[in-house]
Amino acid sequence: MVSAGAADPADLAKFRELQQLAYAAAQSVAQTLEPGVTEQQAARRVRAYLLDRGVQDWFHTPFAWFGERTAFRGFRTPLQFFPTRRRLTEGMPFILDCAPVREGYVADIGYAGCLGTNRLYEQLMGDLAEYRALILTRVNDRVPLRQIYRDVDALIARQGYDNRHRVYPGRVIAHQVSRVRSRLPKVVAAGFGIRSIQTLVGDLIVERMHHRSPLWADGELSNHPATPGLWAVEPHIGFRDVGVKFEEILVVPEVGRAYWLDDDLPHVRRWHRALAA
Amino acid sequence: MARDVRSTDGVLLRVYESGTRGAPTVVCVHGYPDDHTLWDGVAAELAPRYHLVRYDVRGAGESGKPRERRAYRLEQLAQDLATVINAVSPDRPVHLLAHDWGSIQVWHALSGPWLRGHVSSFTSISGPGLDYVASWWRARLHRPTPRALRELITQLASSWYIGAFQLPLLPELLWRAGLPQRALARKGYLSIPAVADGVSGVQLYRANMLAQLARPRPQPVDVPVQVLAPRRDPFVSRSLQTDIKRWVPHLALRELPGGHWLPRSHPHTVARCASELIDHAEGGREARPLRRARQTGLGRRRFADILVVITGAGSGIGRATALEFAEQGAEVVATDIQAQTAERTAQLASTLGPPASAYSVDVSDGSAVEKFAAVLLENHGIPDIVINNAGIGMAGPFFDTTVADWERIIDVNLWGVIHGCRVLGGLMVAGGAGGTIVNIASAAAYLPTRVLPAYATTKAAVLALSQCLRAELAEAGIGVVAICPGFVHTNIVSTARFVGLDAAAERTVKQRVTELYRRRNFTPERAARDIVRAIERNAALAPVTVEAKAGLLAARLTPGLVRALARTNVAPR
Numbered sequence: 054m055v056s057a058g059a060a061d062p063a064d065l066a067k068f069r070e071l072q073q074l075a076y077a078a079a080q081s082v083a084q085t086l087e088p089g090v091t092e093q094q095a096a097r098r099v100r101a102y103l104l105d106r107g108v109q110d111w112f113h114t115p116f117a118w119f120g121e122r123t124a125f126r127g128f129r130t131p132l133q134f135f136p137t138r139r140r141l142t143e144g145m146p147f148i149l150d151c152a153p154v155r156e157g158y159v160a161d162i163g164y165a166g167c168l169g170t171n172r173l174y175e176q177l178m179g180d181l182a183e184y185r186a187l188i189l190t191r192v193n194d195r196v197p198l199r200q201i202y203r204d205v206d207a208l209i210a211r212q213g214y215d216n217r218h219r220v221y222p223g224r225v226i227a228h229q230v231s232r233v234r235s236r237l238p239k240v241v242a243a244g245f246g247i248r249s250i251q252t253l254v255g256d257l258i259v260e261r262m263h264h265r266s267p268l269w270a271d272g273e274l275s276n277h278p279a280t281p282g283l284w285a286v287e288p289h290i291g292f293r294d295v296g297v298k299f300e301e302i303l304v305v306p307e308v309g310r311a312y313w314l315d316d317d318l319p320h321v322r323r324w325h326r327a328l329a330a
Numbered sequence: 331m332a333r334d335v336r337s338t339d340g341v342l343l344r345v346y347e348s349g350t351r352g353a354p355t356v357v358c359v360h361g362y363p364d365d366h367t368l369w370d371g372v373a374a375e376l377a378p379r380y381h382l383v384r385y386d387v388r389g390a391g392e393s394g395k396p397r398e399r400r401a402y403r404l405e406q407l408a409q410d411l412a413t414v415i416n417a418v419s420p421d422r423p424v425h426l427l428a429h430d431w432g433s434i435q436v437w438h439a440l441s442g443p444w445l446r447g448h449v450s451s452f453t454s455i456s457g458p459g460l461d462y463v464a465s466w467w468r469a470r471l472h473r474p475t476p477r478a479l480r481e482l483i484t485q486l487a488s489s490w491y492i493g494a495f496q497l498p499l500l501p502e503l504l505w506r507a508g509l510p511q512r513a514l515a516r517k518g519y520l521s522i523p524a525v526a527d528g529v530s531g532v533q534l535y536r537a538n539m540l541a542q543l544a545r546p547r548p549q550p551v552d553v554p555v556q557v558l559a560p561r562r563d564p565f566v567s568r569s570l571q572t573d574i575k576r577w578v579p580h581l582a583l584r585e586l587p588g589g590h591w592l593p594r595s596h597p598h599t600v601a602r603c604a605s606e607l608i609d610h611a612e613g614g615r616e617a618r619p620l621r622r623a624r625q626t627g628l629g630r631r632r633f634a635d636i637l638v639v640i641t642g643a644g645s646g647i648g649r650a651t652a653l654e655f656a657e658q659g660a661e662v663v664a665t666d667i668q669a670q671t672a673e674r675t676a677q678l679a680s681t682l683g684p685p686a687s688a689y690s691v692d693v694s695d696g697s698a699v700e701k702f703a704a705v706l707l708e709n710h711g712i713p714d715i716v717i718n719n720a721g722i723g724m725a726g727p728f729f730d731t732t733v734a735d736w737e738r739i740i741d742v743n744l745w746g747v748i749h750g751c752r753v754l755g756g757l758m759v760a761g762g763a764g765g766t767i768v769n770i771a772s773a774a775a776y777l778p779t780r781v782l783p784a785y786a787t788t789k790a791a792v793l794a795l796s797q798c799l800r801a802e803l804a805e806a807g808i809g810v811v812a813i814c815p816g817f818v819h820t821n822i823v824s825t826a827r828f829v830g831l832d833a834a835a836e837r838t839v840k841q842r843v844t845e846l847y848r849r850r851n852f853t854p855e856r857a858a859r860d861i862v863r864a865i866e867r868n869a870a871l872a873p874v875t876v877e878a879k880a881g882l883l884a885a886r887l888t889p890g891l892v893r894a895l896a897r898t899n900v901a902p903r
Contacts, residue, residue, distance in 0.1 A: 172681045210821065211671070213649055213678045215853075293657070293682065 064158070064232065065304065068283065069315050071153065071160040072302060078102040079149040079164035080319055086168060088143055092117040092136035095149065103153045110239045112152035112159050112230070112249040123148045123165070124296030125220040125289075135244060146174045146295045152285075154249060159230045161285040163300035164319065173295040180212050181297055182324040184288040185313070192303065192311045195278040202226055202271040209290055217296050218289040227286040229256055229267035230302065279305045283314070335417045337388070337410045339401060344392035345385040345414055349377035354450075354612055355419040356604070357383045359411065361430020361457060362531040363510075363523035365391030368429060371597025376605060380425075383418045387432065389530035402537040404460070408439035415448050423450040425608045427600075429593050430565075431534055433457020441549035451611035452551075453604045455558045455592050458571040460538065464546030466570055485567045495535035505529050517564050518589040548577050556582035556607045556623060558600065561807065563590045582607065582623035587764045587807025599762030618661065618711055619763065631659025631683075632866075639663045639706065639713045639754055641693050641746065642720030644671025646820030647770065649678075650854035651717060651861050656683035658862065663710055665691040665702065667720070693720045693746030696753075703753045712761035715865060717768040718750035721788075723826025728783045730830030736784055738827075743788035744795075751799055755808065764807030766865050769796045773816045773878035776885045778896040784829075793871070800870055809868040816878030818857045819847045850875075 082098045099115035119139045121127075123146045128134070141147060145168050152161035165181075167174040187208060191201040205226060209216050218226045235248035242250075256267040266274040269284065287300035302314040334342040346366055349356075356376060360368040366384035373382045386393035388410060389402065396402075415424050426449055428436045436452060437459030439445050458466075470478035495501050504510055505528040514523070555578050559568050572583050584603060588596050606617040622635035638655045642648040644666030652662045656679035664679065666672035669690035679686035687710070691702045706713065721743045724735060747769050758765040772789035774782050793812050800810035823843045828836045857874050864872035873879040885892050 176678075176681050210645070211674070213653070213674055292678070293653075 065314065067156070067158045068160065068302060071155050071158045072162060072315055073317070074103070074106055074108075074155075075151055075153055075160040075162040076164060076318055078106075078151065078153075079162060082149060083147070083164060083166045086141055086147065086166075088141055088168065090141050091138045092119050092122075093138060095119075095141075095147070096136040099149055099151050103151065108153040108155045110154040110233070110248055111241055111246040112154055112161055112233075113245045114241055115149065115151035116244075118148045118150075118296075120145050120147075121294035124291030124294055125217050126291075126294060128220050131222060141168055143169045144171045145169075146171055146297070148296065148298060150298075150300065152249075154233055154246060157232045157234055159233060159249065160302070161228075161230060161287075161300055163287055163289070163298045165297035165299070171295065173292055174297065177214070177290060177292055177295055177297040178320070178323065179327065180214070181288070181290065181299060181320065183208060183212075184290070185299065185321070188286060188288070189303070189311060189313065192279045192305065197277055198227075198269045198275040198279060199271050199273075200276075202269065202275065205288060206271070212290070214290040214292045216289075217291040217298070218287060221287075221289075223268050224270045224272075225268045226288055227269035227284045227303070228253070229280075230283050230285050231256065279303075279311065281305050281307045332392075335385075335414055337406075337413050339396075339406060339409075341388050341394035341396055341401065341410075343385050343388065343394070343410055343414060345383060345418065347381070347383050347418060348373060349380050349382035351381060353380045354608060355381040355383060355422065355424040356608065357385075357411070357415060357418070357424050357426050359426065359428035359432030359436055360384070360387060360390070361428075361432045361434075362534055363390070363514075363528045364430070365524075365527060367391075367521070368591075368593050369427075372427070372593050372601045372604070375597055375601035379605065380608070381419070383414065383424075385414050387435070389533060390527045391524075395526065395530045399533050399537045402533040404435060404438040404538050404542065405442070407435040408442060408444045411435060411439050412444040412448070415445065419448075423448050425450050425604075425611065426452040427455075427604050428452070428457060429455040430457045430590070431531075434460055434538075437462070437551070440551045440553065441547075449553050451554045451556075451607050453556050453558065453600075453607055454571070455600065456560060456563050456566045456571065456590050458566060459548070459574070460542035461546045461548040462574045462577065463570060464543045465548050466573055467543070468546070481567060481569055485570055488565050488567065492535055492539055495532050496540065501532045502529050505532075518595065519591055520594045550577050550579070552579065554580040554582075554607060554611050556584065556603065556620070558592060558603055559583065559585050560588040560590060560592050561585055562588065565590050580624075582620055584619070584623045584763070586762065587805070588762070596762045598760070602761070603763075634659035636660045636714045637663065637710055637712070638715040638717065639665065640717040640719055641665050641691065641750055642667075643675045643688075644668050646822060647815060647818060647854045647857050647861070648717070648719040649675045650858035651719065652676075652679050652686070653682055654855070654858040654862050655715075656680070656686055659683055660715075661710065662686040663689065663706060663713070665689045665693075665720075667692050693718070693749055694741035696745070696749045699749040699753045703757055706754075707757060712757050712763065713754060713765065714758075714763075715766045715768065716750060716754040716758070717770070717861075718747040718792075719768075719770045720746050721770060721822075723822045724784045724829065725782050725826060726829030726831065727780070731784050732829070735827065735829055739784050739788055743785070744791050747792050747795065751795070751810075755799075755803070758808055759803070759806050762806075764809075766809045766811060766868065767796075767799065767803070768811045768813060768861065768865060769793075771796065771812045771814050773814045773873060773875075773881050775812075775814060777881045777892060779900065780896060780898075781900055797870065809865075811864055811869055812871050813861050813864060814871065814873045814878050814882070815857050816852070816873065816875030816881070817847055817850045818852050818854055818875065819850065820854050823847060 078099050095117040096115040117136045119141050148165045150163040233248050233252050235251050237248045240247045260267050265277050284303040286303045289298035299320045305311045331347045335345050358369040365386045369384045389395050433454040434457045470482050593600050606620045610616045618635050638660045640652045643652045643664035652664050652675050656662045661684050662679045664672045664675040672688035676686040676688035692698050724739045755767050771792040774786040775789040775793040796810050796812035852875050860874045873882045
């Protein structure tokens with residue numbers, strides 16, 4: 054069931070379409086953000102945008118982090134991930150993160166932006182490009198996921214930043230996604246759709262039997278090359294009070310080379326523009 | 331070249347000119363009981379770049395010594411100064427450099443009509459304007475807070491002689507008996523004043539002190555001024571000469587190591603400070619130390635316009651400390667044996683603070699450090715803080731440690747610090763403006779363990795060196811701070827050498843130790859914040875982590891226990 058969605062081109066197209074929609078939601082809401090808007094308002098705007106366009110359920114409800122919360126500074130409990138009344142001000146970085154479900158297809162994206170200009174944000178966003186390249190290369194080299202995680206950590210250290218994805222539950226840099234085929238009601242509990250969680254828990258049990266994990270972290274359970282399927286990969290780096298991330302789906306087929314589901318995404322376009330300039 | 335200039339009341343003033351014709355003119359005014367030779371050292375330093383003018387103030391040296399008290403009134407002294415300036419540089423404004431009573435005269439002259447349009451800058455050393463002094467006293471008497479009272483009492487204790495000078499005959503008798511000369515020698519006076527100068531100069535106090543202090547008329551001074559305040563001045567307390575921002579809008583203040591006779595004891599420093607102001611007033615770029623000396627008050631970052639040099643700044647504690655300083659406004663110079671990593675640190679530092687620079691330096695190579703110091707001086711100036719951070723790790727039994735291993739770790743960990751102190755610290759000593767040397771030692775310096783014989787040896791040596799050097803450099807105003815971090819999660823383990831193990835075993839052990847450091851999770855950023863605090867309070871020895879602090883306590887209270895624990899093999903296998 055894990056890799057079922059990966060092989061079928063029609064399914065992949067659906068995943069890609071939803072990922073495009075999620076990034077469009079983040080980007081268009083980002084453009085509306087004005088000084089004084091709160092995280093809760095921003096998250097509600099993302100939510101409304103997606104519900105208007107046919108999204109029925111959530112892997113997790115939209116998150117919005119402003120200011121030093123983009124780097125998860127001072128996070129002690131998972132509750133702190135939820136949007137707060139923190140207000141946006143000029144020059145402040147922000148991250149919009151959402152995971153909509155439509156017709157059983159899942160997207161999970163992260164969009165890092167900034168209101169006005171911020172030197173640290175610009176620097177970090179530029180440096181983030183290396184992670185996208187590194188992860189793909191190492192996955193294709195069949196390097197164990199745990200080792201890739203450490204390679205990412207080494208790159209973070211070299212760049213002088215710190216690893217912020219380790220703040221996510223389970224320290225994960227990525228998790229598998231697959232089509233949700235649940236009969237449970239569409240209920241969102243603690244920000245996570247229970248149908249998606251059911252799917253993920255199912256994956257967890259199956260993978261655990263193979264001594265693998267659908268969660269990609271730096272523990273013993275990630276000491277295997279990427280299993281075929283779709284991985285939502287979210288390297289999240291921080292420096293001082295600024296954090297940036299991207300999150301998008303990596304396709305690992307049964308045979309052949311892994312690839313990013315879509316290259317036409319805001320951060321990728323940004324790096325291409327920078328290269329062209 | 332000496333010549334006599336006749337002042338308005340007929341007294342002849344002996345004027346000495348030297349240096350470069352056509353260059354900006356610097357007029358030096360000495361105090362009491364000195365003559366123009368006070369400036370000999372400073373003049374020699376400034377001569378290649380300026381037209382130097384020194385003169386004997388009336389009552390001193392070869393100038394006339396009128397007997398009547400009236401002839402020593404500040405109005406007349408200001409008139410003298412104006413006359414000299416008019417004689418040596420009639421068309422172009424001059425720069426003034428004055429000490430003690432010389433400064434008092436200049437302040438007075440600047441507050442009246444005498445020098446209008448003839449002065450471009452003024453460097454004052456240990457000579458507060460008397461109008462400001464009177465206001466200083468009144469302000470403190472008016473609001474006698476504990477601090478104000480302390481300042482008043484301190485200043486009274488060092489100003490009693492001014493009262494004594496008001497008595498008739500007694501001061502003259504004392505001078506002839508040689509008592510003030512002996513007292514001055516004890517206060518660090520470096521040459522013996524002539525009795526005649528000592529005697530005539532007493533009139534300065536009699537003619538001016540009471541009159542000026544009774545009727546203060548503080549006037550604004552609008553030329554750029556810098557005050558050099560020696561930290562150990564027995565006659566003029568710091569606040570007495572620096573608390574003048576109200577009247578002097580273009581004011582730079584520098585506290586310097588040294589005593590009252592700074593021009594004699596530290597001619598190089600005085601010359602450097604003076605030329606920085608002169609060059610800026612002449613339209614040149616403002617030197618960083620001068621920028622720092624200008625008070626800009628609130629909103630100023632803690633280390634704004636401070637130059638910090640950090641070795642091994644390409645990673646770990648070095649990089650984190652560089653970034654911390656940059657964030658606090660310091661100009662950072664990052665060095666590392668790997669150029670790329672230092673450059674990355676400089677790049678990050680530049681996003682947080684002023685533009686930073688990077689150099690590739692192997693600290694174990696003395697001549698490389700010397701070359702770097704020359705470049706540093708040329709491109710950035712004299713460092714205010716030097717952090718000798720570069721170091722490597724080494725673990726394993728003594729008998730598995732080869733001679734080559736020993737040489738390697740001593741070269742980096744000990745010679746690196748020695749060269750840093752010797753060469754970069756040497757720049758600070760020569761600069762004469764004080765500063766701080768920070769040596770990164772280790773908790774292993776005082777916690778013996780069988781696991782780290784080579785590493786602990788080098789770090790103990792660094793600690794000992796720091797403490798000896800701290801004692802030696804105290805009088806130069808340079809603090810030496812030894813930092814003992816403890817387990818801070820950096821790349822020290824992955825770059826360390828584990829002797830007595832084959833490559834595979836070494837890799838495994840490294841992974842396990844790294845995992846321990848990761849679990850301990852004391853970040854370099856936290857260590858950096860502690861280091862900055864230790865520098866601010868000029869700590870002699872600063873343990874950083876809890877284990878480093880507890881270890882220090884244990885080493886002092888229960889050395890037997892520490893020695894017993896040293897026998898346990900704590901290294902993971």
